[in-house]
Amino acid sequence: QQQVKQSPQSLIVQKGGISIINCAYENTAFDYFPWYQQFPGKGPALLIAIRPDVSEKKEGRFTISFNKSAKQFSLHIMDSQPGDSATYFCAASNGNSGYALNFGKGTSLLVTP
Amino acid sequence: GAVVSQHPSRVICKSGTSVKIECRSLDFQATTMFWYRQFPKQSLMLMATSNEGSKATYEQGVEKDKFLINHASLTLSTLTVTSAHPEDSSFYICSARDLRAGEKLFFGSGTQLSVL
Numbered sequence A: 001q002q003q004v005k006q007s008p009q010s011l012i013v014q015k016g017g018i019s020i021i022n023c024a025y026e027n028t029a030f031d032y033f034p035w036y037q038q039f040p041g042k043g044p045a046l047l048i049a050i051r052p053d054v055s056e057k058k059e060g061r062f063t064i065s066f067n068k069s070a071k072q073f074s075l076h077i078m079d080s081q082p083g084d085s086a087t088y089f090c091a092a093s094n095g096n097s098g099y100a101l102n103f104g105k106g107t108s109l110l111v112t113p
Numbered sequence B: 001g002a003v004v005s006q007h008p009s010r011v012i013c014k015s016g017t018s019v020k021i022e023c024r025s026l027d028f029q030a031t032t033m034f035w036y037r038q039f040p041k042q043s044l045m046l047m048a049t050s051n052e053g054s055k056a057t058y059e060q061g062v063e064k065d066k067f068l069i070n071h072a073s074l075t076l077s078t079l080t081v082t083s084a085h086p087e088d089s090s091f092y093i094c095s096a097r098d099l100r101a102g103e104k105l106f107f108g109s110g111t112q113l114s115v116l
Helices: none
Strands: A004-007 A010-014 A019-025 A033-038 A045-050 A056-059 A062-067 A072-077 A086-092 A107-112 B004-007 B010-013 B019-025 B032-038 B044-051 B067-073 B076-081 B090-097 B105-107 B111-115
Touching: A004 A086, A010 A019, A019 A033, A019 A086, A019 A107, A033 A062, A045 A056, A045 A062, A045 A072, A045 B105, A072 A086, B004 B090, B010 B019, B019 B032, B019 B090, B019 B111, B032 B067, B032 B076, B044 B067, B076 B090
Parallel strands: A010 A107, B010 B111
Antiparallel strands: A004 A019, A019 A072, A033 A045, A033 A086, A056 A062, A062 A072, A086 A107, B004 B019, B019 B076, B032 B044, B032 B090, B067 B076, B090 B105, B090 B111
């Protein structure tokens, strides 16, 4: 059972545009929400993460928006670049499970020149 | 960030043989490591949680006798796929927590297993 639902499945954005990926969860015990970037044949790399006591977190061109009441969070990539083309996964975890990550299904992002 | 090394990156084996995959935390001690499995263009699915010095905890549907996990030290966890079959072909990825970094998980580069 997918505990974290992610959309869209794929996304095409022009260079310089904003990429937006959305995720939703049901388990209110989750208290840690990271985003990972994965290139083909590689392990995922942590991009940015947020805890539910914060509504927004920004690191460089990456921003997480978090809506606790709606149980939704999203990743915004500003000024998207061709090098950002990769698969992005949202995830959620909690301390009771040792922070084992529950991943969304992933979004394949293509940034066109 | 913390570095997790996974080896080998790619392995091809014959059906019926066993394959061992190593996961090492290079610059930190990891009391807990996680093993994930990923099919092409799909998400990462948690297989098991590996705790140093104790038995691994397997997720529902994962055969513990087929996927043997050993976490003998604070820097090394191994996954052995026993009597591998073509349906075990997949991308296996380990991850570890660096307690100094709180809840963050760091991932290895993955192992592509192909069973002929």
